Amino acid sequence: MLNASPDARQQLLQTRCLWPQEAPRHSPVQAVVLTSAEVDHVAGLLSMRESQPFVLWGTQRVLGLLQENPIFNALNPAFVERRAFDLDRRTEIVGRDGPLGLAITAFAVPGKVPLFLESRDPANLGGVAEDTIGLEVAAGGKCFHYVPGCARMTPELAARLRGSDLVFFDGTLWTDDELVRLGISEKTGHRMGHMSINGGDAGTLAVFDALDVRRKVFIHVNTTNPVLDEDSPEHAEARAHGWEVAEDGMRISL
Amino acid sequence: MLNASPDARQQLLQTRCLWPQEAPRHSPVQAVVLTSAEVDHVAGLLSMRESQPFVLWGTQRVLGLLQENPIFNALNPAFVERRAFDLDRRTEIVGRDGPLGLAITAFAVPGKVPLFLESRDPANLGGVAEDTIGLEVAAGGKCFHYVPGCARMTPELAARLRGSDLVFFDGTLWTDDELVRLGISEKTGHRMGHMSINGGDAGTLAVFDALDVRRKVFIHVNTTNPVLDEDSPEHAEARAHGWEVAEDGMRISL
Numbered sequence: 001m002l003n004a005s006p007d008a009r010q011q012l013l014q015t016r017c018l019w020p021q022e023a024p025r026h027s028p029v030q031a032v033v034l035t036s037a038e039v040d041h042v043a044g045l046l047s048m049r050e051s052q053p054f055v056l057w058g059t060q061r062v063l064g065l066l067q068e069n070p071i072f073n074a075l076n077p078a079f080v081e082r083r084a085f086d087l088d089r090r091t092e093i094v095g096r097d098g099p100l101g102l103a104i105t106a107f108a109v110p111g112k113v114p115l116f117l118e119s120r121d122p123a124n125l126g127g128v129a130e131d132t133i134g135l136e137v138a139a140g141g142k143c144f145h146y147v148p149g150c151a152r153m154t155p156e157l158a159a160r161l162r163g164s165d166l167v168f169f170d171g172t173l174w175t176d177d178e179l180v181r182l183g184i185s186e187k188t189g190h191r192m193g194h195m196s197i198n199g200g201d202a203g204t205l206a207v208f209d210a211l212d213v214r215r216k217v218f219i220h221v222n223t224t225n226p227v228l229d230e231d232s233p234e235h236a237e238a239r240a241h242g243w244e245v246a247e248d249g250m251r252i253s254l
Numbered sequence: 255m256l257n258a259s260p261d262a263r264q265q266l267l268q269t270r271c272l273w274p275q276e277a278p279r280h281s282p283v284q285a286v287v288l289t290s291a292e293v294d295h296v297a298g299l300l301s302m303r304e305s306q307p308f309v310l311w312g313t314q315r316v317l318g319l320l321q322e323n324p325i326f327n328a329l330n331p332a333f334v335e336r337r338a339f340d341l342d343r344r345t346e347i348v349g350r351d352g353p354l355g356l357a358i359t360a361f362a363v364p365g366k367v368p369l370f371l372e373s374r375d376p377a378n379l380g381g382v383a384e385d386t387i388g389l390e391v392a393a394g395g396k397c398f399h400y401v402p403g404c405a406r407m408t409p410e411l412a413a414r415l416r417g418s419d420l421v422f423f424d425g426t427l428w429t430d431d432e433l434v435r436l437g438i439s440e441k442t443g444h445r446m447g448h449m450s451i452n453g454g455d456a457g458t459l460a461v462f463d464a465l466d467v468r469r470k471v472f473i474h475v476n477t478t479n480p481v482l483d484e485d486s487p488e489h490a491e492a493r494a495h496g497w498e499v500a501e502d503g504m505r506i507s508l
Binding site: 023024025039042043046047050051065068069070071072073074114115116117119120182183184185 | 301304319325326327368374436
């Protein structure tokens with residue numbers, strides 16, 4: 001699992017079910033790479049079996065936040081090795097059985113501190129560079145980009161994604177005030193650290209139109225987002241801009 | 255939800271699905287009562303919606319362990335009030351909308367510290383009195399007992415359960431060496447703080463035979479336990495001793 005769709009728990013469970021079982025409680029998960037310490041990115045770790053070996057990768061910042069929570073000691077160091085990577089440096093990913101033949105390069109993305117840390121430093125909800133990251137994932141001469149959470153497009157991020165063969169990108173909300181209008185929350189997308197798909201010139205559809213990305217897939221899509229409904233005009237609009245919406249069990253070959 | 259079957263996450267999700275929806279993201283969960291701080295009893299809290307009001311009840315010990323983990327600050331104090339109860343004292347349970355018309359009396363049960371704390375005090379894996387509790391739940395002149403984890407039957411516990419109308423009880427394992435024989439773990443039931451159903455004179459079937467409990471239901475049943483298979487001889491044996499195995503969506507009227 002290279003982390004972290006809307007619900008990492010579900011993703012873990014599905015991965016286990018889709019894969020051939022080699023032994024009772026066998027799991028194909030060799031390594032986990034965290035892109036954030038937000039609850040929906042890390043709580044799934046608590047669903048791993050207690051004697052399930054894998055390597056847990058993250059930035060120093062994200063691993064440090066895990067370390068502050070003793071509950072994650074349920075990931076026994078005898079089975080789960082924690083390894084940090086630096087931003088902007090190519091890192092060969094090692095799994096429980098050794099190198100996996102893939103490398104990541106992590107990069108800072110505009111984002112937000114985890115919800116559970118908001119009260120610690122309310123003046124800096126955007127957090128530090130290592131709080132929210134994207135990944136360039138490379139293997140066999142191919143490469144794709146994975147950005148499950150992004151507060152806004154920057155020139156640096158645009159330059160990095162331009163011309164990519166494949167980008168998985170934050171599809172949380174269709175509009176910035178989606179949750180407010182539905183009476184579900186007082187928070188806008190902006191407040192939660194998510195740019196919106198239909199956000200005008202700064203929205204995801206608009207900014208990606210100029211990036212020449214060959215294949216674009218929305219991930220981390222909130223249940224309120226009408227793009228999930230394949231019969232909706234919003235879905236049609238996203239398709240018209242060349243986007244797909246991720247599905248369970250999706251396989252993509254580059 | 256009065257906590258805590260094998261997987262509290264699943265239980266929460268199912269509760270949400272079974273109940274009528276009054277509003278978007280409405281939840282019927284007025285209050286949660288924790289019987290342990292073990293991962294499978296508390297991780298489900300992280301699946302609650304961020305603006306979901308409820309009252310979170312536990313012993314001082316269990317609430318203190320949650321407090322040590324900042325990730326549970328995702329349960330915003332503006333929405334989730336944490337309230338402690340004492341052992342052996344009747345406590346009226348208050349939910350988000352006020353008193354629920356039910357009272358609990360919590361009592362210590364032989365158990366174990368949470369997995370994530372084992373390294374802190376390896377000499378005392380059994381923990382303190384407030385680490386593992388059972389509940390007597392009373393409403394409308396009726397009462398039942400809820401004991402999802404229990405390491406062994408004691409004279410005090412036997413006296414408390416004797417003659418009960420209904421007991422939900424730890425059904426984790428059929429035999430003490432179940433996980434070891436299956437090659438899944440090196441841990442016995444004893445090591446994990448669970449007595450076994452088929453444990454001879456000290457097993458759950460045997461000890462309850464003498465307790466005159468009117469209705470007996472196994473909960474917290476591990477996936478390896480053959481009692482889950484309704485066609486198994488083990489299931490038949492449990493039935494012959496007057497036991498039922500809990501099912502999703504089960505409703506019981508006293």
